[in-house]
Amino acid sequence: MRILIKDIHTIIQVEEGTPRTTAVKGSDMKYLPRLEKAWLMVKDDIIEDFGPMANCPDNGNIVISAEGKWLFPSWCDSHTHLVYAGSREGEFVLRTQGATYEEIAAQGGGILNSAQRLNETIEEDLLKQSLPRLKEIMMLGTGAVEIKSGYGLTLEGELKMLRVIKKLKRLSPMHIKATFLGAHAIPLEYKENRQGYIDLIIKKMLPIIAEEKLAEYIDVFCDKGFFTVEETDELLQAGAKHGLKPKIHANELAVSGGVQVGVKNKAVSVDHLERIGIEEIMELLHSKTMPTVLPGTSFFLGIDYAPVRQMINAGLPVCLASDYNPGSTPSGRMAFVLTLACLKMGMLPEEAINAVTINGAVAMECLNNYGTIARGKKANFFLTKPLSSLALLPYSYGSNMIDTVFVNGQAQNE
Ligand code: NIG
Ligand code: FE
Numbered sequence: 001m002r003i004l005i006k007d008i009h010t011i012i013q014v015e016e017g018t019p020r021t022t023a024v025k026g027s028d029m030k031y032l033p034r035l036e037k038a039w040l041m042v043k044d045d046i047i048e049d050f051g052p053m054a055n056c057p058d059n060g061n062i063v064i065s066a067e068g069k070w071l072f073p074s075w076c077d078s079h080t081h082l083v084y085a086g087s088r089e090g091e092f093v094l095r096t097q098g099a100t101y102e103e104i105a106a107q108g109g110g111i112l113n114s115a116q117r118l119n120e121t122i123e124e125d126l127l128k129q130s131l132p133r134l135k136e137i138m139m140l141g142t143g144a145v146e147i148k149s150g151y152g153l154t155l156e157g158e159l160k161m162l163r164v165i166k167k168l169k170r171l172s173p174m175h176i177k178a179t180f181l182g183a184h185a186i187p188l189e190y191k192e193n194r195q196g197y198i199d200l201i202i203k204k205m206l207p208i209i210a211e212e213k214l215a216e217y218i219d220v221f222c223d224k225g226f227f228t229v230e231e232t233d234e235l236l237q238a239g240a241k242h243g244l245k246p247k248i249h250a251n252e253l254a255v256s257g258g259v260q261v262g263v264k265n266k267a268v269s270v271d272h273l274e275r276i277g278i279e280e281i282m283e284l285l286h287s288k289t290m291p292t293v294l295p296g297t298s299f300f301l302g303i304d305y306a307p308v309r310q311m312i313n314a315g316l317p318v319c320l321a322s323d324y325n326p327g328s329t330p331s332g333r334m335a336f337v338l339t340l341a342c343l344k345m346g347m348l349p350e351e352a353i354n355a356v357t358i359n360g361a362v363a364m365e366c367l368n369n370y371g372t373i374a375r376g377k378k379a380n381f382f383l384t385k386p387l388s389s390l391a392l393l394p395y396s397y398g399s400n401m402i403d404t405v406f407v408n409g410q411a412q413n414e
Helices: 026-030 089-096 101-106 111-119 123-139 155-171 194-211 229-241 258-264 278-285 295-301 308-313 334-345 349-356 358-363
Strands: 002-012 034-043 046-052 062-065 070-073 075-080 142-148 175-183 217-222 245-250 269-272 290-293 381-384 402-407
Touching (some): 026 308, 075 290, 075 349, 111 155, 123 142, 155 194, 175 194, 194 229, 217 258, 245 258, 258 269, 258 278, 278 308, 290 358, 334 349
Parallel strands (some): 142 175, 217 245, 245 269
16 A cells, blocks of 8 residues: 655755664754655555656655655654643642742642552553543654653552553554653652662662563652662662663752763763753763753743753754643643754754654664654554644644654554
């Protein structure tokens, strides 16, 4: 089955030659390869070919005219917590009255609030609540996504979350990576026995997760009031023994040492980075770890934005992700992440788009199949509404500029 899309205004992030296998970094981030007045052929679930309209083939079983529309590779959202139970708008109201995220967390709200709801919710209901969120972000252009556990904080709760993610992998055409975040917070009953909870993760949770192949990555919230550098190190090393690679939360609330412990453990990515300085930047420059920033969280919590300009100017790659979760950013809308990246962190639209395509795919280790428009890659892309220029996409922050979403070569409907 072949679908020919013709008269495309511009294909963005297109790779004519051998597809790249590494992140885009530093001053290269402002270049975004494009092909104007183009066609693209999908064969089954694969991008078979593309080229200029001057040599447009005529062997499509289905022919779509994309007059005025732009074609982008699907967003790769490498950091979400979209499996959760209920919502936390009560905390949102408290924050409008001046309470901080940390104060709410210290009083047993925040992650512990979501954990209580999750443990009261049966697996079937958790799946029912999570599937529409996944579908929603797919219709907003995301084609590959990482999803974390971390609202269980009990053996049963964490396994329940990871099993739901496993079911989502079967139910959705999207590419999904699972991350075990048992070390998201210390449960109340372990407040005076932190090591007891860490031992529960290491001795009870990790062996079952590895045995049932429930996660590819291990994450730790290494920050003030959550897990220390030493605890993080112990957890990441235990994860590695079970074949789980680190992707950690670091430097959101304080200069936590999280970047250093992440790099030391060869983390695939270190995420948040609202509070990093030159030391962390130098550490990252000498590593393969992807720095991932989450501007939606800075927006929703009213905290600092990561110093992205400084990072890119120093030569680092930067990845942008949504952090979709019920507490610090209840949104998986990547177009808004792009708007924030441009307006609040001084990124060019081209840099921001590199950050949510190629670099997002690198942060999920799936650039071989996603993240660019290249022959032989999965046909995950979207067509926009007509655009006067690339910048119209992050500029139009209140409108959905996406017209048609293709995942695995199939047009998706609401
Ligand atoms: O990435 N910072 C830690 N975890 C999430 C928030 C979790 C929550 O508040 O539910 C985050 O922002
Ligand atoms: Fe997060």
